Amino acid sequence: MKVLLADDHALIRDTLVAYLSNEDDFQVTTAEDLPAAVVQLAKAGPFHVILLDYAMPGMDGLEGLAKMRELTDAPVAIMSGAATRRIADEALAMGAAGFVPKTIGAKALIHAVRYMAAGETFAPVQLLNDSVPNAPEVLADKLTEREREVLEGLCRGLANKEIARDLGLQEVTVKLHVKNLCRKLEAKNRTQAALLARDAGMY
Structure with a gap:
């Protein structure tokens, strides 16, 4: 199954590609923005499923969805970690x-990719709220200043030792901050914490 995944955040893109690449029958092509996705569609298509980041360059809200749907008959889905229920409803x-x-x-x-490739609509909108739970100011308010500094390091892909060096802290202290900020953001791990922060536009 050929999947086109477009997202401007390398960390998020690599994480999602890693998920999909565990499937032997999946072939994933990536792009960093909508124009690049259009190029890949012409170059490497057709695809069975296309995944577009809602907030990446070139999307202009849901205009990017409309543009991509004009170019292909493949199922086109929107990805986001900080969009509202209204936007989800509009996209669908x-x-x-x-x-x-x-x-x-x-x-x-x-499961979602296979479901959409089969012609079904994947819409876990019950997971979304009418507000924007991951807006930058909401996430930032949950964290101390030091935790925000550590989170910025995670978003840059730094290891605990590198973050500790940059901030003049002990590595064990950084580990504690990572544990605390993951708990506050309800993230399962450091990668998901960075994903939430990057997608919400914090860094």
């Missing part, structure tokens, strides 16, 4: 094959 009303939260687990993502 415009013909999106699904609305995929970026915090989705590996098995759920694989």
